[in-house]
Amino acid sequence: MLQERHALSGIYQSLYELRKNIEVAIVGGGVCGLTCAVALKRRGVPVQIYEAAAHFGEVGAGLGIGTNATRILDNLEVLDDVLKNSEQGGGSKSIHASWAAFLDALVQHIDKDQVHFNKRCIGVAEVGPKPSKLVITFSDGTHASADVVLGADGLKSAVRGAVLGTDPFSVVSFSNTVCYRGLVPMEVAKAAGVTRSYTERPICYVGEDKHLIVYPLMGGKLINLVAFSANYEAAIGEQSLPRDEPSVMPVLPDQLLDEYKAFGSEVVTLLGCVKQPSKWVINVVYPPLQSYVKGRIALLGDAAHAMLPHLGAGAGQGIEDAEVLSILIGNPQTTLENVEEVLKVYDEIRRPRAQKVWEGSVESGRIASGHGPSGNSVEGLRKDFTGMWDFVWKYDLNTDVQAAVRTLEERCVFVPRSRV
Ligand SMILES: Cc1cc2nc3c(=O)[nH]c(=O)nc-3n(C[C@H](O)[C@H](O)[C@H](O)COP(=O)(O)OP(=O)(O)OC[C@H]3O[C@@H](n4cnc5c(N)ncnc54)[C@H](O)[C@@H]3O)c2cc1C
Missing domain, CATH: 3.30.9.30 (D-Amino Acid Oxidase; Chain A, domain 2)
Known part of the structure; x- marks a missing residue:
């Protein structure tokens, strides 16, 4: 049994060497970009972060994080620090974190030389013969290159322009x-x-x-x-x-x-x-994106699906995106040659899920403002809110990741594990 495990880990090790050739650039160092950077780093994927601001910064004082996202943070070994620095106890349940504490907990896991501040992305383009590099252009006239670019640059995302092929603001709605x-x-x-x-x-x-x-x-x-x-x-x-x-x-x-x-x-x-x-x-x-991905460029967090805050789930969805991206890009079978196919599957599993939460956020706001199906009496609100968060918090991300891997095997992108 032990020998078998060693043999398997040897195979995975050689596949892992291939995977290490994929260089990822994350545009935007908010909670979703940073979570993604930590998750990729843990899975051995080289990653650089390009942030427009001069330092990482909070969007608000506090942030509600549901069990779906705290489970991920726990796996990434950042949850304890978030809880400690937010002066909030408790295990991997839903929490109200201090935003600053959350950022601090993530930043501890990122090396200084992985982060580039004052780098406002204004465009991403594919340059050179296949397998080509993606070149990110910044507002200061400088450039950076990577094999995969992840746009975690928030609601007013510039990377979204490269995915849409049109004005990235065309989907920003009041x-x-x-x-x-x-x-x-x-x-x-x-x-x-x-x-x-x-x-x-x-x-x-x-x-x-x-x-x-x-x-x-x-x-x-x-x-x-x-x-x-x-x-x-x-x-x-x-x-x-x-x-x-x-x-x-x-x-x-x-x-x-x-x-x-x-x-x-x-x-x-x-x-x-x-x-x-x-x-x-x-x-x-809004309207919702038709895809979060184009080629080797993918969106996550608010860049992909900024939503109303009424379920307290926007960042949580970005954290789910980050985890799925890191698991799929970090899979030993993902290579420079097949990563486009892998990102397509990321889009296929993440888009319906995040859109469902987006729609739930609208519904939750309507209920809380007295426009729910059962009206604005205490009983009506109780009825409409009962179970409202279940689909957000009780979500099983592992099942979706397993389905993604199966899809990649069916499409012959990955070799079925039974044959590895
Ligand atoms: C009032 C309110 C309450 C909320 N409450 C909750 C809650 O309780 N729970 C929850 O889960 N969510 C909540 N949200 C949603 C949550 O704030 C967002 O979903 C989350 O911040 C998105 O994170 P992000 O990293 O995708 O984007 P952002 O936090 O917007 O980070 C984007 C980062 O990219 C950088 N950037 C922007 N443009 C560029 C560029 N061109 N080049 C390089 N860098 C760039 C920015 O400087 C920033 O650092 C709330 C939102 C609001 C408005």
Whole structure:
């Protein structure tokens, strides 16, 4: 048995040598790009990250991560650090992580020489005879080359242009939803007269076209507020916003209070403690992409499927993308010659899954804003929300990965394991 295992590991080792020839470039060092880099590195795939900003940065204070994604982070051995630095205990369950802690936990696993800051991608093109290199052009006039380019450059992805073959912004649509975000130290809230304890779990206040989610961060020392306001009369994509309009802007505390004054004194007192609220215009990828992949270029995370945040699952979907990409590219049988076929299968398994979550996010927002099928009574909301997260959290990624490998075997891209 031991001998057999050694023989097999020898075969895998020689296949692995072939795989090591594939150089991957990730454009964008947000949570999805970094997760993908960590996952690829663990599977022995050389990877470089090109990030537009001068350093890695948070998009918000906190991030909900469901069990589907915490399982992946656990496998990558970053979950413990996320939990520790978020001052949140618990095993691989759903968590509310500090965004900064999440980034720190990932960055620890990446070497400095793998990261290139101030590199804003403006295009990706195939250059030279087969097997050609992909050349990434940056706004500073420099270039980098790779065998595979993964676009993790968020909603306004430049890499998406290379996949679509057209304007990457043509699929960036206003979701008719804005949100206000703010942080309140628990001490400040108590001193102001807030009576409810927000230390244990998220609490959602619901009203017509609006809802407000309140959850603890840093072990309950901070309260994170996300207040949504939406127009359900319009269809997504009906209204487009000026391309250069910033999606995040500061607002006056009075504007926030005015929007939610009908929510009662507890909420008004809590919102009154927010010193510097910000307003977020939520854009999404719509209409959905017909493919996440073109040749050896693939999209992941918000670049592929930016969605409404109502299931708290956007980053989680990107984490799933990252894991599937790394498993497939890192498979001992993936080579420079067949990696295009492998990425096609990535698209085939990830696109329907992420789109289902995208649609669930719309539905969840409608329910929370009083437009669910059972109305906005407490019973109606309970009924509509029952089991809402099951398909997101209880997802079995391994089954999909196994199906992807089977498909590659059926297409004679991979040699069936029974014959290796
Ligand atoms: C209000 C709100 C609440 C949310 N809450 C949750 C939640 O609780 N749970 C959850 O799972 N998701 C949540 N999301 C969604 C989540 O924020 C996103 O899905 C996630 O940040 C996407 O990660 P990403 O790495 O794909 O993109 P981003 O986080 O946008 O990162 C993209 C990176 O690429 C860089 N970049 C951009 N353009 C270029 C370029 N041309 N060249 C090089 N680099 C580039 C950027 O600087 C950035 O570092 C929420 C979103 C919002 C708006």
